[in-house]
Amino acid sequence: MKPELLAPAGDLARAKTAIRFGADAVYLGGKRFSLRSRASNFELEDIREAVRFAKEYDAKIYVTVNMVPHDEDLQGLEEYLLALQQCGVAAIIVASLHIASLAKRIAPAMEVHLSTQLSLTNSAAIETVRRFGVDRVVLAREVSLDQIQTLSSRSPMPLEVFIHGGMCVNLSGRCTLSNEMTLRDANRGGCAQSCRWKYKLYRDQTEISDPDCLFSMSSKDLLAIEEIPSLMKQGISSFKIEGRMKSAYYIAVVVDAYRKLIDAIDQGQDETEAIEKARKLLMKAENRPTANGFFRTIPQASHHLYGVNGEGITQDFVANVIETHPNGRTSILIRNNLPVHTELDVLSPRTDVRSFTLEAIYRQGSRIEVANLPMEVLEIEIPFGVESGDFIRKKGS
């Protein structure tokens, strides 16, 4: 059975983008009870709309209820779970076994997925959590491909694995660096990513770190395209993309790449070719440098980011399509500097990337040479059909 492609969304627009570009399910966070508090913008009305939109595409909406709550955080939880069920949410993702059992009892129409915060790495632990009503387990990022294979054959319930995006360098749920450094609780949505900061390293009072390249725990992002064929053969139920705080463009590129890769493998196409095609597509997303996590080996120095301040974000994404007009022009929303005569790609759902040269830009009917005001709506001519929500970027190599 083809695995589910599960994508993140930080707001309604990104949820719709993920679904249009081929996600089978989208996970998002409400304003309460969720980690990634900065990425949790969904009011219940937004969640209801996300569910309605998802149904049009035969997709599902999952909601993260994955904070590790203190007693003071639990007020209103039952009402919230009931409201999510009433919205038509297919599943909640939890890090608390109390919330798992409570949800199963009072809102049984929703599945309960156990978050990677629990760091589950073996079948006996999965057996234990089954008694709390858990329907699916998100495995720890620390399991290898071989371990996943054995686990999958022994697991009494469906498994979900991360295939792409940011990596916690520490065991999820067991890291309180933020609590110490910033008084922000990582398990309640306050992670300050202190693991990505720089540290001097001492041994017995003597500094042994390199002043030009200080110690850091910063991990490269996960990129698992080469593991997708194996994971599909192992019967993993769901492939998860990390990144509720990522842009709509990032979501579109990453979902598009994995959608095409999974479909190609499912259709028996050449795996090597499909992987290389996906790799080229993914290179256009604003990724940190990537590695394959724990899938093949314990991460080594090459899996880390040392001496890096920025995240190497590309500026290739230049505009969104808003609408097309009868006169052949297309309104676009400018996101990055865009001069005329630029070679551009258009990224549309479930379609190969199409390219054209930008011949003219119009501001209120008059031609201009360069668009450099972000969020300005301008018109251009595109020599093929596009749809609202498509992405325009500088042409790839």
Add this chain to the structure above:
Amino acid sequence: MRLLSILRSIEHMHSLKDAGVDGIVFGIEGFSYRSPLYDLQQIKEIVDRAKSLGVSTYLQCNRMLDEEEIRPASDLIRSVDALNVDGILFQDLAYVTLCEQADAKLIRIYAPEAMLTNSLEVRAMLENGVDQVMAAKELTLDEVTKIARENPDKVGVFGFGHLPMSVSRRPLVKNYLDEIKKDRSLANGFGLRLQEEKRAFLYPILEEGKETTIFQDRLFCVLPELTQLQTNDVAFVLADDLFVEEGVLTSFVHSARNVMAQREDDFMDRYAHIVTSGYFFKKTNLTKDGN
């Protein structure tokens, strides 16, 4: 309320008993880290000696188990149960199932560090195969006492030692040493410290087996709040001596016994300059905006 202490060496047991400990905690090779590690033969000796002294014994299995370690872990449970070890402290929920499958009489103490943070979570665990729990170290005193009151004699707390802040399954120090082309052997031992580039604190970092742990620099000590914990039905207090000078742990146990018996004690006068109350009076619920 019971006083539990890490057993740094078998010879240490008598002094801990004399200081007033009720139970000792120790690790075993392959399944534990951050604790002194013993083999089954040594554990038999520990249990025999402890029984003769009237001290309880607890095995600390705080590593998360890989799939291939399930069978050895199952064998371990049966072995230590047969040795009459009293209880097991564990982080991995696998041990609940493994203890049930082995029909072990071990007291099952779920100690997942930062994950047990409210009364209902504790209750859920107690209703599903767990006998006792250790509350998260990131709780305030009010939160801990509320959880303990609502689950009397079921909730233990970390009482003394350096609080762990993070655990990674990556060799973080060795990887870094590889990056800067220095000898990997520098990663061994207890002498490593991290200093965030804008902060003064020196955080102990320990790379051991498959895990790398970073600890708070200050020594957490529960003595000033011990009476409150006692009167709020906390089940036990656990003391650790990792990165602590020899003799200080025993001194803490002795002082804790004094405080619990309402006798005068000067531990805090002697060590006030190096100890902290951890998160007992420090909520960690700020947001990025500082709210």
